[in-house]
Amino acid sequence: MSSGADFKDLQRRMDGAISAYRNDLASLRTGRASSNLLDPIQVQAYGSAMPLNQVATVTVPEPRMIAVSVWDKSMVNAVDRAIRESNLGFNPIMDGTTLRIPLPELNEQRRKELVKISTGYAENARVAARHVRRDGMDALKKAEKDGDLGQDDVRSQSERIQKMTDDTIATIDSLLTEKQAEIMQV
Known part of the structure; x- marks a missing residue:
């Protein structure tokens, strides 16, 4: 040919x-929690913007909850701020180095x-x-x-x-x- x-x-x-x-x-939020929902979030860490998954582990312990386990204790506030400022409408609850994010009903x-x-x-x-x-x-x-x-x-x-x-x-x-x-x- x-x-x-x-x-x-x-x-x-x-x-x-x-x-x-x-x-x-x-990355679109439906009624269920998904670890992908936080993919677009960038965290100011160690002098530069990094994807959230490079400073924490994201899990979904229950259908309407996302848990973010931050690896470095000094980064917890930066991760919390990044999630709050992401325009995704999330309000994390701090629990030591873990942030719990309840998903409100749409x-x-x-x-x-x-x-x-x-x-x-x-x-x-x-x-x-x-x-x-x-x-x-x-x-x-x-x-x-x-x-x-x-x-x-x-x-x-x-x-x-x-x-x-x-x-x-x-x-x-x-x-x-x-x-x-x-x-x-x-």
Whole structure:
């Protein structure tokens, strides 16, 4: 087969868009506690900003509680401050070197905001998949223009790229539907 689109690279990039989207969704708070909720938090530690998981262990001892065990006693206040200032709406309770974070029930308005945010994340992931498709199609056009590919090869490869894109977007949409159901579940 002659050159054209690099399907392995295109698939890797589409899988990357799905993976990034899964990470975005994991950071959204639903009714249940998850250690991923604290992933975006950066703590001012030892003169620089560090991810929370590099200064503490995050566990979920019960469905509506997150426990953060800070490794260095001198860092407890910095971790507490980082969590409070994170705009996630958490108020940690200090217990020695452990911070307990009770998760309040989500009200209807907050649930609707989270659904909107998840929809935005989905659109970003779809756009990323479409960019990958465009790059693949551009490679095909160039190969055809350079005489490396005939029209039939271009057509079959572009159909393959379109199918790859459709499958990726279908996965994104199903993840979105799942997450929205989880958010709206009372």
